[in-house]
Amino acid sequence: MSPRRSSKRSGPRSARKRVALGAAVAAVTVGALLIVQNSFAATIPGLGASRQGAQTGTGFGAAGSGLRFAGIGGSTRVASTGDKAGNCPDAHIVVTRASTEAPGTGIIGSLATAVTRASDQTITVEATDYPAALNPYPPSVAAGTQALTAQLTNEATNCPATKIVVMGYSQGAHVIGDVLAGTGRVAGFTPSAAIGTGVSDKVVAVILMGDPRYVPGKSFNAGTSRTKGLFARGNDAALDAFADRTQSYCDTGDTFCASGASVAVHLSYTRKYNKVAEDFVLSRIGG
Numbered sequence: 063m064s065p066r067r068s069s070k071r072s073g074p075r076s077a078r079k080r081v082a083l084g085a086a087v088a089a090v091t092v093g094a095l096l097i098v099q100n101s102f103a104a105t106i107p108g109l110g111a112s113r114q115g116a117q118t119g120t121g122f123g124a125a126g127s128g129l130r131f132a133g134i135g136g137s138t139r140v141a142s143t144g145d146k147a148g149n150c151p152d153a154h155i156v157v158t159r160a161s162t163e164a165p166g167t168g169i170i171g172s173l174a175t176a177v178t179r180a181s182d183q184t185i186t187v188e189a190t191d192y193p194a195a196l197n198p199y200p201p202s203v204a205a206g207t208q209a210l211t212a213q214l215t216n217e218a219t220n221c222p223a224t225k226i227v228v229m230g231y232s233q234g235a236h237v238i239g240d241v242l243a244g245t246g247r248v249a250g251f252t253p254s255a256a257i258g259t260g261v262s263d264k265v266v267a268v269i270l271m272g273d274p275r276y277v278p279g280k281s282f283n284a285g286t287s288r289t290k291g292l293f294a295r296g297n298d299a300a301l302d303a304f305a306d307r308t309q310s311y312c313d314t315g316d317t318f319c320a321s322g323a324s325v326a327v328h329l330s331y332t333r334k335y336n337k338v339a340e341d342f343v344l345s346r347i348g349g
């Protein structure tokens with residue numbers, strides 16, 4: 063009788079423990095995401111101005127508008143639309159920002175700027191227009207996947223000789239990987255197939271920073287992490303076909319790409335790796 067009574071009590075107690083544990087994990091995750099939101103905001107120069115521009119119809123948020131600057135060897139523009147047929151650059155960079163960042167290129171836009179300034183070619187830069195929301199996250203990823211697919215398809219159609227570069231941070235990296243390789247069977251996310259090779263073959267360089275779908279042991283990994291991300295890719299959505307043109311930066315302890323506990327690591331990649339990433343992209347586009 064005693065074992066039966068113990069068994070009856072342990073069932074509800076175990077269930078309560080599981081619920082409590084789930085709530086604790088959720089609370090820690092939400093807390094980390096809030097820190098990421100605030101930390102990203104603190105690291106972006108002129109963020110207040112860009113947000114004001116989005117509200118007033120100027121700056122990054124306005125359709126068709128952009129920030130123009132001269133590169134050392136060429137010229138570039140940041141816009142919300144791609145290039146038109148007959149007016150095509152040597153290379154085109156599509157930047158997909160991180161979660162919670164204001165519309166535009168976000169923190170990884172500094173890498174796009176570095177590449178355009180160092181290149182002797184004419185380069186245009188385009189930001190992916192998507193929510194970049196943390197809550198709810200899966201619908202934001204789905205919207206980003208749809209938006210980036212359209213961007214790449216339009217660029218490849220309008221400018222078939224243009225070399226395409228994609229670079230994304232955090233959720234932006236997640237989106238890029240899903241466009242190139244598909245989502246695969248990952249719970250909670252809207253399934254989507256990989257973009258066609260007629261478009262993906264135009265992509266000559268892929269830069270991923272803090273990718274929540276990071277998989278350790280890949281030849282294209284460029285950081286220190288040996289652990290998988292929160293939504294690690296399966297073999298049904300692998301990026302191996304893009305190995306020679308990809309660099310994925312994820313360091314040990316990163317909360318999202320390495321399932322660790324450090325948001326500071328997650329925010330460190332442009333400061334730590336921009337130069338090596340710049341050299342990689344330049345080598346892929348031909349200087």
